[in-house]
Structures are given as C-alpha cells and as structure tokens.
Amino acid sequence: MSGTVSNTFQDDMDTQGKSIPGSTDRSEKRFRFILALSGSLIVLLLLAILVTLLVTALPSIKEFGLFFFIGKVWDATTETFGALPFLVGTLFTSFLALLISIPFSLAISIFLGEYFKEGAISGFLRSAVEILAGIPSVIYGLWGLFLLMPAVRFIEMKIGVAPHGVGILTSSLILSIMIIPFSASLGREVITLVPGDLKEAAYSLGATRFEVIKNIVIPYARSGLTAGILLALGRAIGETMAVTMLIGNSNFLPTSIFSPANTMASVIANEFAEATGVTAASLIYIALVLFFVTMIVNIAGTYIIHKLSIESSKEVS
Amino acid sequence: MLVNILKVLSLMFIVFALICGSSVASASDMELLGAGATFPQPLYSKMFDAYNQQYKVKVNYQGIGSGGGINQLIKKTVDFGGTDAFMTSKEVQSAGAPVLHIPTCLGAVVVTYNLPGNPKLNFTPDAVAGIFLGTITRWNDPKIASANPGVKLPDIAVSAVHRADGSGTTYIFSEYLTKVSKEWKDKIGVGKSLNWPAGQIGQKGNPGVAGYVKQTPGAIGYVELLYATQNKMPYGSVRNKAGKFIEPTLKSVSAAANVKIPDDTNVSLTDTEAAAGYPISGFTWLIVYKEQKYGGKAKDRAEALAKLLVWIVGDGQRYVEPLQYAPLSKEAAAKANTLVRSMTYDGAALVK
Numbered sequence: 314m315s316g317t318v319s320n321t322f323q324d325d326m327d328t329q330g331k332s333i334p335g336s337t338d339r340s341e342k343r344f345r346f347i348l349a350l351s352g353s354l355i356v357l358l359l360l361a362i363l364v365t366l367l368v369t370a371l372p373s374i375k376e377f378g379l380f381f382f383i384g385k386v387w388d389a390t391t392e393t394f395g396a397l398p399f400l401v402g403t404l405f406t407s408f409l410a411l412l413i414s415i416p417f418s419l420a421i422s423i424f425l426g427e428y429f430k431e432g433a434i435s436g437f438l439r440s441a442v443e444i445l446a447g448i449p450s451v452i453y454g455l456w457g458l459f460l461l462m463p464a465v466r467f468i469e470m471k472i473g474v475a476p477h478g479v480g481i482l483t484s485s486l487i488l489s490i491m492i493i494p495f496s497a498s499l500g501r502e503v504i505t506l507v508p509g510d511l512k513e514a515a516y517s518l519g520a521t522r523f524e525v526i527k528n529i530v531i532p533y534a535r536s537g538l539t540a541g542i543l544l545a546l547g548r549a550i551g552e553t554m555a556v557t558m559l560i561g562n563s564n565f566l567p568t569s570i571f572s573p574a575n576t577m578a579s580v581i582a583n584e585f586a587e588a589t590g591v592t593a594a595s596l597i598y599i600a601l602v603l604f605f606v607t608m609i610v611n612i613a614g615t616y617i618i619h620k621l622s623i624e625s626s627k628e629v630s
Numbered sequence: 631m632l633v634n635i636l637k638v639l640s641l642m643f644i645v646f647a648l649i650c651g652s653s654v655a656s657a658s659d660m661e662l663l664g665a666g667a668t669f670p671q672p673l674y675s676k677m678f679d680a681y682n683q684q685y686k687v688k689v690n691y692q693g694i695g696s697g698g699g700i701n702q703l704i705k706k707t708v709d710f711g712g713t714d715a716f717m718t719s720k721e722v723q724s725a726g727a728p729v730l731h732i733p734t735c736l737g738a739v740v741v742t743y744n745l746p747g748n749p750k751l752n753f754t755p756d757a758v759a760g761i762f763l764g765t766i767t768r769w770n771d772p773k774i775a776s777a778n779p780g781v782k783l784p785d786i787a788v789s790a791v792h793r794a795d796g797s798g799t800t801y802i803f804s805e806y807l808t809k810v811s812k813e814w815k816d817k818i819g820v821g822k823s824l825n826w827p828a829g830q831i832g833q834k835g836n837p838g839v840a841g842y843v844k845q846t847p848g849a850i851g852y853v854e855l856l857y858a859t860q861n862k863m864p865y866g867s868v869r870n871k872a873g874k875f876i877e878p879t880l881k882s883v884s885a886a887a888n889v890k891i892p893d894d895t896n897v898s899l900t901d902t903e904a905a906a907g908y909p910i911s912g913f914t915w916l917i918v919y920k921e922q923k924y925g926g927k928a929k930d931r932a933e934a935l936a937k938l939l940v941w942i943v944g945d946g947q948r949y950v951e952p953l954q955y956a957p958l959s960k961e962a963a964a965k966a967n968t969l970v971r972s973m974t975y976d977g978a979a980l981v982k
Binding site: 386387388389390391458459462463466475476477478479557558561562563564565572573575579582583584585586587588589590592 | 695846
C-alpha cells in the first residue's frame with residue numbers, strides 16, 4: 314500500500330520537475346537531495362543500531378552461542394545465561410494480549426467506521442480511543458497495580474491458584490488495553506474506505522446490515538485490519554514499563570497464565586543499570602534477539618498485508 | 631522556503647556549537663564529575679551543594695547505579711564513582727591501577743511486611759532465609775512464631791517479593807543470607823541480581839517492592855531502611871550474631887561498624903560481630919584511583935577531588951544524620967581519612 318503511494322508521489326515529482334523551467338530546477342534537485350539524504354540516514358541508523366548490538370553482545374554470543382535460545386537459567390552469580398524464559402514470556406504476553414484485544418478493537422472499528430461515522434458520540438469515542446493511545450505506559454502500569462492487580466488476585470483466590478495478583482494474565486490484560494487504539498483507529502479508517510456502491514449493491518440484493526459487514530466490509534478491509542493488528546503486536550512485544558510493573562519479574566518459564574514471568578524488554582530495563590561484563594553482554598544479546606523478533610513480525614506483517622490486498626483486489630474485480 | 635530551512639539549520643548548528651563550546655569551557659573550569667550508586671544520592675546531592683556554597687567547587691553526581699559507577703571510573707569518564715559493594719577482584723583487575731574505596735556512610739536493609747494490624751515482629755536469620763528461599767510458606771510457621779511470643783500470627787500465605795532490578799540493596803541482603811544460611815549459599819549466593827526461587831515475585835526498585843507489599847496481605851519484602859522510615863512502613867527486628875533482636879535504627883546501623891576495620895575498609899558488616907549492631911548493614915563507598923595522574927588530568931583537579939573527599943569523611947559527616955543515613959563510626963572515619971591522604975599525583979601526596 315505504502316509502495317504505491319510513494320510511487321505516485323515520485324511520478325508527480327518527475328512531471329513537475331520537467332514542466333517547471335530554470336531556477337526552480339536547482340532547488341528541486343536540492344530538495345530531492347535532502348529527501349534522499351534523510352531517507353538513507355534512516356537506513357544508516359538501523360544498521361548502526363544492529364552493528365552496535367552485535368559488537369557489544371559479542372562476549373555473550375561467543376560464550377553461549379545458539380544455546381542462549383534454549384537455556385532456561387538466568388543467573389548472574391554463576392554467569393549462566395539462557396533467554397528462553399524471556400522469549401516465551403514476551404511472545405506469550407503479546408499474543409494473549411492480541412487475542413484479548415481483537416474482539417474489542419474490531420467492534421470499535423466497525424462501530425465507528427460503519428454505524429456512527431459522524432456526530433457527537435462518534436467524535437467523543439474517537440478522541441477517547443486516541444487519548445488511550447497517548448497515555449504514558451507508566452500510568453497504565455500504576456493503574457494496573459492499583460486496580461487490576463487486586464482484581465486478578467481476587468479471581469486467583471476464587472479459583473484456588475497462588476494469589477500473586479501479578480503475572481502473565483495481568484500484564485496481558487494491561488497490554489490489550491494499551492494496544493486497542495492502534496488496531497482500532499487503523500481499522501476504523503479502512504472500514505470507512507469501503508466503497509459505498511459495493512455495500513449498496515449488497516443491500517439491493519437483500520442482505521442485512523450484519524451480512525453486509527460480514528461479507529463485504531470485513532473482507533474488503535481485511536488487509537488494513539491485519540495491518541492494524543500487526544502494528545498492535547509490535548507495540549505489545551516492545552512494551553516495557555507497564556509490563557515490568559505487572560508481570561512479577563520471575564526469570565522462569567511460565568507454567569500457567571497466572572504464573573509470574575518476565576519479558577525480554579523488561580529484563581533489560583531491570584538489570585542493565587547494574588550489569589557488568591558478561592551479564593551486560595548477555596542483556597544486549599537479548600536486545601539483539603528482541604530486535605530480530607520485532608523485525609520478523611514486521612516482515613511477516615508486510616508479507617501478509619501484501620498477499621491479502623492482492624487477494625481482495627482479485628475478489629472485488 | 632528552502633532558504634529559510636537552510637537558515638534555521640545553520641542557526642541550529644551555531645547554537646549547538648555554542649552549547650558544546652561552553653560545556654567544554656565549564657569542564658576545564660572546576661567541575662568534578664561523579665556517578666554511581668543511587669542509594670546515597672540524596673545525601674551526596676546535599677553534601678555537594680553545601681560544599682559548592684562553601685568552597686566554590688561544583689560537583690556533578692549522577693545516580694546511575696553501583697555497576698555503572700564502577701564502569702565509568704574504569705573508563706575514566708568520571709573523577710570518582712560511587713558503589714554499595716566493594717569492587718570484585720575481576721573489577722579491580724580491569725581497573726588497571728589501584729583503586730581506593732572511601733566509605734562515606736552506612737546503609738541498612740530492612741524486612742517489611744503486610745499483616746493485619748502490622749505487629750512489631752522479630753525475625754531469626756533462619757526465618758528470613760526460609761521465607762526468601764520459599765521453604766516457609768505460612769505466616770504461622772513455628773520458625774516465625776517461636777521468635778514472636780505473644781503475637782498472634784495469622785494462617786495466611788507468605789508472599790515474598792524481591793528487587794527485580796540489579797541493586798546494592800539486593801547485594802547486601804544476599805550477602806547477609808549467604809553468611810547465615812548454608813542452604814542460601816548453595817542455592818542462591820551473593821549478587822546484585824540473583825537467580826531467585828521459581829514463582830517468586832520481583833518488583834522494580836524500592837517503590838515497586840513497597841507498593842507490592844502494601845497491596846498484598848501476607849506479603850514480605852526487603853527495602854532500604856531510609857525508604858521504609860520515610861514511607862512509615864512496618865519493619866521487623868533481626869537477631870544478630872550476639873543473639874539479640876536488634877531494631878534497625880541509625881544508631882544500631884552505625885554500631886554495626888564497631889568491628890575491626892581493615893586499612894582498605896574492605897570489610898563486610900553483614901552479620902556483624904558488634905553486639906549492638908543491626909546485622910543487615912553495609913558501607914557505601916566513593917571510589918577513586920590512588921594515583922591521580924592519568925588521562926591528562928590536571929593537578930589542581932586532582933587536588934580539588936582530594937580536598938572534597940577529606941571534607942566528606944570529616945566536616946561533611948554532619949549532613950549524614952539529618953538525612954536519615956547512618957554516619958561513619960569514629961574508627962571508620964579515621965580509616966577513611968587515612969585512605970584519602972594516601973592519594974597521590976605523580977607519586978607525591980595530594981593532601982599534606
């Protein structure tokens with residue numbers, strides 16, 4: 314999607330550049346030079362981050378190699394490091410959060426994109442969702458500590474598991490609230506973009522409103538909805554502060570959704586300040602893994618969106 | 631439009647250059663740089679402020695953690711570091727030259743809890759170790775109850791919480807437990823961040839641990855004495871080596887240092903021999919290179935540093951108690967003074 318936008322932009326630039334003669338031509342060139350410079354700067358930054366991580370993580374990579382990914386022990390006193398608990402913790406909390414958030418974000422997108430496109434309620438709800446996205450994560454963490462934690466503990470006591478109040482479930486709940494705005498606002502936008510004549514055609518064939526949403530709107534907006542969900546997933550994987558406050562920071566493989574665990578981002582935030590030597594290198598190794606995990610999610614996302622948008626364009630035509 | 635952008639850019643560049651230039655200028659002006667432990671930071675801020683008013687020497691101390699303080703000193707980006715734990719032999723080795731540890735005050739770690747009515751509790755070393763090892767799981771366990779005759783302990787689960795972030799507090803606490811419990815020594819050991827028993831909750835910083843304890847009935851955690859008193863949290867007395875239950879106070883923490891202190895002050899005060907001493911106490915140090923002529927450092931800068939350190943372990947000690955830190959005992963202060971006086975510049979003593 315973004316590819317086509319930038320292509321048309323490029324075409325515009327080209328035709329304009331040719332049609333305007335003389336002095337503006339030079340400023341046109343300079344402008345393009347600045348654009349190219351800032352564009353390549355981003356790539357350079359990305360490479361710089363990658364190289365820095367690689368170099369500083371080297372002592373740990375040499376020592377633990379790929380066993381780092383299957384090691385279950387994280388012990389700074391004996392300098393044994395394995396990142397599996399954090400890898401599992403990150404993926405577990407993020408996907409659980411995604412699972413919890415999808416019904417809500419989908420409902421909000423349909424509500425705002427299809428039922429209440431305009432008006433006071435819609436405006437109010439839309440800005441409420443946007444404000445939700447802007448709240449600093451430490452505030453989510455505090456709120457979770459004061460409200461969500463006792464609530465989860467109450468449930469845990471009722472069903473008879475260790476009543477910690479913090480753990481995978483608590484952090485997934487807070488994450489799901491934090492990521493709803495990302496998928497909901499993008500979802501709303503793509504749903505409003507569904508062409509009216511498609512929907513009218515369906516109505517004229519006797520479809521109910523629910524059938525229109527199910528068979529026309531959602532399939533048409535599929536790639537955008539998926540993009541929103543992946544954006545939300547990326548955010549959930551990288552979230553640090555709120556998760557650190559609510560996950561219980563236990564460096565072991567979680568045994569259930571109630572058990573305390575730890576994520577990659579939060580173990581780095583917790584331990585880096587006091588870490589030296591191999592411990593510090595191992596934390597940076599985790600950062601490197603986190604870097605690749607987010608990259609894989611992004612690449613997979615772009616691939617899925619690309620595939621879905623081709624399919625949906627085929628279906629529509 | 632473009633011209634405007636260029637103008638703004640060049641203006642920004644000039645401003646940037648000016649800022650850089652001025653910061654270079656102020657560095658050659660006398661501003662001593664330090665970084666390290668966060669625990670004594672409020673005290674150091676107060677001390678350095680008072681020192682600046684009196685002697686017109688600015689000191690900039692950043693609380694980045696003990697590990698960071700040691701790193702920065704070794705990288706020679708600061709004049710002095712701050713640490714809650716004596717440097718390990720590995721760290722001393724990577725420093726390349728002798729480093730002096732100058733004690734500035736004492737800190738203590740207290741055991742805080744949340745029980746109905748919050749009674750004053752006594753803890754034996756075994757009880758503390760058992761709770762944090764996860765072997766004591768109920769509050770009415772005989773190991774806790776036997777030390778607290780007359781207190782009715784409820785039959786609720788013990789929910790232990792530790793510091794999730796690497797910290798000097800954890801270091802002192804684990805050092806104490808390693809001395810008093812063999813099981814702890816074998817299973818967990820000493821460190822700023824540990825391999826805690828599975829399923830135990832960790833929280834970030836003193837506020838994180840305190841918040842969890844306050845929120846959870848039956849919870850128990852460990853925080854700095856200063857933090858516990860400031861937040862009016864209940865904390866227990868701990869039995870020391872002499873067999874007395876000692877309540878952590880500034881006096882009993884200072885008293886922990888009433889032991890024979892070696893010349894380099896590399897002494898661990900946990901599980902102290904001192905009869906009136908609180909057993910989970912420890913020094914916090916400022917660290918400097920013994921030989922100050924390195925990396926093109928000017929002599930007057932080294933002199934200013936030595937003067938500052940003499941003041942901290944001498945006159946500056948009067949700021950310690952009002953801020954709820956435990957001051958150095960006479961013997962410790964004397965040793966600290968001797969250490970500062972052993973600092974040299976190109977082989978010659980800096981303080982006469």
